[in-house]
Amino acid sequence: MTVRRTVQRSARARTVALVVAGFGLLAACGDQQAGAPVTSSSPTSGGSSSSAPSDGVPAASAGDLTVVVDDGAGEQRTWTLTCSADGTTGGDHPDAQNACAAVDAAKAPWAPVPKDMACTQIYGGPQTAVVTGTWRGEPVDARFARNDGCQIARWDRLAPLLQPGTAVSERSRGGA
Template sequence: MLRRLALTAVVTLTAVSAIAPAASASGQVPSALPTSGPLSAAQPAPGPLPVPLPALPSFLKGGGSGGSEKPAARTRLTVTVERSGVAGADGTFELTCGPTGGTHPERQAACDRLAEVGATRAGRDLFRAAPEGTMCTMIYGGDAYARIVGTWEGRSVDTTVTRGDGCEIARWNNLVPVLPDLR
């Protein structure tokens, strides 16, 4: 806090000295600082150089209305589903969130689910397979297979999900509607 106050004081003094230069020997304040040529004793020295400011966060850089550029999606996934047994559910679909888009059949619901899970503790393990040695029930949920590749909330994703045991069925169900509901 003290360092910030000291920096504020330096910036304030710099701005004041640049706006109101000292009076010359004749008592007159020069109307402008010299723009070229060497400095001499008769010319007042220009004020200190401006202090560089840190870069603005991206949300402050003209991201409001009137900007022609769309922000890059923080979530961009390619979802491939095979052998689901649900009409229209198999195939390869693109999903982008923030803004919502792509060819995914339930893109808004999928983005909402990813945002909901991402804000929880479970979000850290959303795309992670069960750790080696985890005890999973030996329930077979069918031949369905999915692969999800891309970025989620800026993090790299490359995972496969099946329905080969209780852990995988739970993972699949946790990813509905990113993956089709097979319950």
């Protein structure tokens, strides 16, 4: 009888641990970002509108980026964006100030979703984007899509960069 109770308790403990781990994965879906950017470069552009860094990051936060967004229906838009250490923005991005602020506020903005991440199977649309250049002195070559919950959350964290005129929701700001 004692062995049976021990086995039952052990099975319950494993079940509880799996449930807790499952909730942890779901909560982290899209917020977990690991990996490192890959090399690439982009042209720079001068700028004129002012943008104070959103998280007080020192001068190393400056970046020069090229953003190519494909709407999934055959139309591509390409923008350049310069986020200077002194707070000025430039390039031809339609919402440069908010785009720089969104990238600056994001934690590991270029990191891909880890391959072993459990993600909800929600389709957010056919849009894709490629961002290349440099950010905080590091090369950037990042791909974005909207084909599952993790990818949508990743896209949403950088919405002002990828979809000018879009605000970042408070929920999507908290990335890991």
